[in-house]
Amino acid sequence: GAICISKSVADEVGDWIKKYGKxxxxxxxxTWFHLGADVENSVPSQGVPDDADEVLKEIQERPSFLMVGTIEPRKGHAQTLAAFExxxxxxxxxxxVIVGKQGWMVEELIERLRQHPELGKRLFWLEGISDEYLEKIYAASTCLVAASEGEGFGLPLIEAAQHELPIIARDITVxxxxAGEHAFYFSGVEPHSLENKIIEWLxxxxxxxxxxxxxxxxxxWKESTNQLLSTLFKQEKSV
Structure with a gap:
């Protein structure tokens, strides 16, 4: 059997097995369960860079849209950057504001970010920051942009909600x-489709x-663990 981290993933696995499984x-x-999201009950990493106050001040100067997650092709960074351009x-x-390390197959995008004329002005890329600094970035931002084309769960959406930060999310099942009705959704992979939705959201x-x-x-995380254990026991009884 399989235990997935969202109903959406469980449904996708089920569909795949129906199509390709023997x-x-x-x-x-x-079956599925949901992940926990209480950072304070984990072991958050500490420390902020020397320029943190300056960056936070710049973020608060104007409406700031935050992306959180490793930079990968499926995460939608290229579309989002083009929309903001x-x-x-x-x-x-x-x-x-982009928070996340460089992932795989994004060398061209990384070069665009590093050489961008707006970098440090209206474009900010923060690599490998601590949980403490991320908390401050969430608090200073105006809205989360969740542009990923595929996810298992979507923890940044919950982190945004914990900071009462509005959410613009791609319209995908997970x-x-x-987020349900608590997010503003967009679809399409062209820059203008996201640009128009940001203008509408503003x-x-x-x-x-x-x-x-x-x-x-x-x-x-305690509730998540209990949900997982309950799921496991149900699985055992069904075997």
Whole structure:
């Protein structure tokens, strides 16, 4: 059997097995649970860089849109950067803040980031920062952008909700599962599709009519563990 970290992933695994799996004498049981998200009950890393106060001040100067996660092709960084380049060209004064290490197959994008004329002005890339610094970045930002084209869960959405930070998320099943009505969704892979949604969101934000994340539900690690154990016991009984 398999235990997945979201119902969306469990459904995807089930669909794959139906399509490609071999016939078995006993059914392949698939179930799921949700991850915990209480950083204070884990062991958060500490430390902030010398320029932290300056960066945080810049982030608070204008609406700042935050991305959190390793830079990989599926995460949507290239589309998001291109969307913000169009916003800047159109005179929309916003920040794009990217938190995450370089991943695989993104060398061209990394070069764009390192050489970008807005780097350190309205574009910020923070690599390998501590949990302590990330907490401050969340608190200083205006909105989380979750642009990934595929995820197992989507922990940054919950971290955003813990900071009462609004969310703009790609319209994929797992983000709907995690955030429900508490996020503003976009679809499409072209820069203009995200750019238009950001402009629309900014208009809603100015009037306080954007979707709110603060009432989003999430589990502590203790609750997540109990859910996992309950799932395991149910699996054992079904065998």
């Amino acid at each position: 016939q078995k004498l006993r059914p392949f049981n698939i 169009q916003l800047w060209a159109d005179g929309v004064d916003t920040n794009l 983000f709907r599962e995690v 208009s809603l934000y100015k009037t306080g009519s954007h979707p709110r994340s603060e009432t989003m539900t999430w589990l502590t």
